[in-house]
Amino acid sequence: MTNDAAYDALIIGNGALGLALGFRLAQRGQRVSIVGPSGRRFSASQAAGAMNGTFGEVTRDLLASAHGRQKLEMDIAATDLWEGWCEEIRDAAGEPQASLRRKDGTTIILNGGGTDAVDTENFVAIREALSEYERSYQMLEGHEVPWVTAQGGNRPFQGVHIPDEHSINTPVYLPTLEKAFRSVGGLMIDGLVQKIGSPRSSETGWVELADGRKFYAHNIVLAAGALSHDLLASSLPEIAPYVPPVTSGYGASVLLSHGAVPAPPSVIRTPNRAFACGLHAVPRKEGIYVGATNKLQEKPQLFAHVPDLHALLERAMRQMHAGFGTSGVLAVNVGNRPVPVDGFPLIGALPDTRLWMLTGTYRDGFHQSPYLADKMAEAILDGVQDPLLEAFAPVRSPIQSGRRDDIIAAAVDHALAVGFEAEWRVSVRWPTRIAELLATKYRHAVEDLHDTITPPPDVLVCMSDNDWLRRKLRGYYDVYSRKRGFSDIRPQIDVA
Template sequence: MTHTALYDWCVIGGGIAGLAAARALAQRGQRVAIVEQGKFGNGATAAAGGMLAPLVEARVAEPHTLHFGFEALRFYPEFIRQLEAEAEMEVGYRTDGTLVVGVDRDQTEQLRHLFAEQQRLQLPVEWFSGYELRELEPYLSPTIAGGIRSGYDHQVDNQLLAEALRRTLVRLDVGVMEGVGELHPQRVDGIWKIEGDGVPGTPLAAANVLLAEGASARALRRLLPELGRHLRPVKGQVLRLDQRELHLLDHVVRTPEVYLVPKSDGRLVVGASAEEQGFDDRITAGVMFELLRAAWECVPAIRELPILETTVGFRPATSDHLPLIGWTPIPGLAVATGYYRHGILFAPYAAQLLAAHVVEGSSSQWIQTFSPERFHGLDR
C-alpha cells in the first residue's frame, strides 16, 4: 500500500500532554501529526482547575513530584510568553497566588502542621491570620482563623491553554486530526501504521509514535499490557459557577476539602473529587453536595452564584503516582502520560524534556526517574 504521508512522529492523544509534546517535537524540526478521538483539549484537560501549585501539594506529594513541580513552574512564565505570541491569544495566566485556609479549629491545626512541614522544606510560604486573609479576600467566612499564603503558586485557564496549543500546531504545519475512530497503531517493516475511522490517508504512516492518551490509554494497553496495568483512572467531579455579577474571589482559595479557582472570564471553578470508580462518568448528587457544602463553609456568599456546568474528568495515575515519560521497549514507541493531578503544570516542561530526549538523544534526571523501564517485566 502507498502511504500518503510519512511523519517523523504521530502523537496519539489531544489533551495537554499530547498537544504540548507535538509542539515541542515540531519546534525541533520534526514532521508531526497529532490524532485525537474526541475534541482537542477535552477529558481531564477540560475538567482541570488549571492550578500550577507545587507548594500547596507539598503535604501529599512524593518528593520527586514536588521537585519536578518546582522546575515545571519555573518553566511556565517563558512558555506562556512564547505560546501567547505564537497563538496570538491570551491564556489566562495569573500570578495572584494561593490561599490555603481552615474553616474550623481542626482544619486550622491541620494547616499549622502543613505550614511547619513547608518551613522545614524551606518553601516560600507565609502564615496569615484570619483578619489578614479577609483583607485579601473579604468574602471569606468569619470563622476562618488562619491559613497559608503561597505567592509562588500560579494558575492558567486550561481550556484557553489547549486552544492556544492547537492554534500553534496549525501554524507549525502539524497534521491536526480530531474526531476520529478508535486508533490501531502497529509497526510493520520498521514503520508505524496508524489506522482508524476518519483518519485522512489511512493508514497514516510514521517513523515513531508517542502515546499521550491519558487515562483511557487504549493503544498503550494493547501494545504494552504490562505497562497498562500500572495506569488507572482517578475520577474527578467539578462545578463551574458564574461570579461575573457577584465577584467573590481573586485568589485561588483551598481548604483541605475543596478548591476554588477564579478565572479571568468570571467563571469560578469548584473541585474536585478523587474517586477510584473506573470510568464511571456520572455526576453524582453526593459529590456535588459535598463540594458545594465545603465551598459554602469557606465563602458563604457562594450560595448566590449560578451554576454554569458540572464536569467529570479522569486523571491518568500510575501505581507509583509518577509520570511515564520516554521510550518504551518497543522500537519507535514513546509515552507521555500518568501526570495524575498535575497535568496542566507538568505537561509543557515534560514535553521539552521528552522532545530533547527522543530527537537529540539528551537525557536528564527526570527522564531516568520517569522512564517506563522502572516497571520491570514489560512486554516486548
C-alpha cells in the same frame, strides 16, 4: 497516508501534554500530527482548574518519598518555565493579548473543615518545603485571609500566601496552544484511536482510528491520559503487563456565577486532603471555578455524579464563601485524571520500540506540561534522557512510596478526613473505633494482594472495595513476582 508519507511523530491525545509536546516537536521542524476527539470529552485538561500547583500540592507523604521529591522538583522546574512558555505560545499563535494565565498567586488556608492528621500536617509540610527550596511566601493569621467568609467552625485558622503560584485560564489557553501548534505546521486529526502498531527499529509504526482511517509515523507518543493503558494493552499485549495499569481519577468541578460573591483575589485552596486536591476557588473571567472531587474509577466518566456535586457545592458554601448561595451554576466540568496504580507518571519509550508514553501524571500534567514537553522532545530527537525522569520509565518495578504500616495509616487518616469534612455526626468514641476497623480492613486487603508490595493510600482504599482494581494490581504484581520477560527487577521501597 502511505509509509512514504509518514509523519515524524504522531501524538495520541490532545490535552495539555499532547499539545505542548506537539508544539515543541513541530517547532523543531518535525512533521507532527495530534490525534484525539475534538471535544476532548475524556480529558483532564478540559475540566482542570489548572492551578500552577507546586508547593500547594506538597504533602507530608510527598516529602517522605524519594520519588515524591523528584515529582516536586519537576513541579518546581515547570513553575520557572511558565512565564516564557506563555509568551512563546502567544507569539506563535499571533495572539499577543491573549490572557493565558492569571498572576495573582495562591493562598492556602488551614481551616476547620479538615483534620490535624491530614490538613495540619500537610500545611506544615508546605511551609517547610517553601523554606527548604527558598521560595517566597507570607504567613497569615486566620483573620488576615482575604475573601473567605466561612460558616461557623469552618473558618480559617491560618493561611500561607505564595505569590509565584498562579493559575492557567484553560478556556483561553487550550485554543491558543492549539492555534500555536497549527501555526508551526502541526496537524490536528479529529478521531478516536482504536489500535497502535508500534514502531520498532527502522520500521514505521501506525495508528488505526475507530472509523478505519490509518496513519503512519516514525515515533508514536501515547498521551491519552486515563485511556492510555487500555489502548496499550489492546495493541501490545506482550509489553502492557510490565507497565503500571492506569485508572481514571474522575473529578467534578463547577463554574459559578458571582451572585453576591466578589472574585477571589487569588487562588484560594486548602491543602490536599481526603484523597483529593482539597477544596479550591479559582478566579475566572466568566465567574468563579470551584473544585474538585476525586474518585478512582475503572473507566473514564462522561457525567458528574449527583452526590459529588452536592458535596462540592455544600462545602464551597460552608468553607469558602456563604454568598455562593446566591450564585448560579454556569457549567459543570468532568475530568478524568490518569492515575497509575503506583501513583507516579509514565514517561519515556517502551523497550525496543519508538513508542513513547507521556501520561500518568495524576494532578500534575497541566502544570508540568511545558517542562515535560521540553524533556520529551529532547529524548525523542536528541536521545537525551533527563536523569530526573529515569525513575518514571513506563516499564519499571512497582514503586512503593513508603513502608506498608505508614501507607495503611495514611489511608485511614484520609478516609476519616472524608467524614470530618462532611461534618458527620458520630459519638466522640467512634472515630477511634472506625479507624481501628479501617486499618484492619486495609491490612487484610493488601496482605491478600501481595506479601510485600503496597499501593498508595488512595489506590489501597479503592482496591479494598473493588474487584476490578484488585485484579489489575494482582496481575501487575504477579508479572514481577514471576520475573518473566524483562530484567530481574524488584519492587522499589521508596523512603527518602
